[in-house]
Amino acid sequence: MDGINNNYTRAFTITIVNKSIILSEKDKEELAKYAEAEKPYESCAILVGNETDENWTVKEIVLTENTTKSEVMFTISPDKEFEVDQKAKESNMEIVCIFHSHPESEAQPSETDKKFMRVNPFPWIIYSGKTKEMNCFILQDENVKQISII
Ligand SMILES: [Zn+2]
Numbered sequence: 001m002d003g004i005n006n007n008y009t010r011a012f013t014i015t016i017v018n019k020s021i022i023l024s025e026k027d028k029e030e031l032a033k034y035a036e037a038e039k040p041y042e043s044c045a046i047l048v049g050n051e052t053d054e055n056w057t058v059k060e061i062v063l064t065e066n067t068t069k070s071e072v073m074f075t076i077s078p079d080k081e082f083e084v085d086q087k088a089k090e091s092n093m094e095i096v097c098i099f100h101s102h103p104e105s106e107a108q109p110s111e112t113d114k115k116f117m118r119v120n121p122f123p124w125i126i127y128s129g130k131t132k133e134m135n136c137f138i139l140q141d142e143n144v145k146q147i148s149i150i
Helices: 025-037 078-090 111-119
Strands: 020-022 044-051 055-064 094-102 124-128 134-140 143-147
Touching: 025 044, 025 055, 025 124, 025 134, 044 078, 055 078, 055 094, 078 094, 111 124, 111 134
Parallel strands: 020 055, 094 124
Antiparallel strands: 044 055, 044 094, 124 134, 134 143
């Protein structure tokens, strides 16, 4: 598993998906900064770009409000998601990823996350305010699989 972030404690077995997500350093920094600023609440964002057979490329990030204002949960309003999706399509893009942060826990999907990953079959990026790590996951065949962020 060379080149993959092995620097975190695995709570469950994770298969690495043979497809990466491309996120610029600038976007990573902006997402981390937003997550830190929104503490103690979870923060969230919608990442827009394109998907090919090899990867997902993030071209734009849309910082969204966590309407739940919770330390352990997040909600993006469906209206906002619809609006972002419409705008993306106008520019020949699509929603490629959902971002959210865990202010005080690891960058791994919670049970609640897994439930929502089932209905939002995008890659999910999770940033940990505790370890400052950013990991990406997707739920496939009821299993959480990791996607490398490059
Ligand atoms: Zn979560």
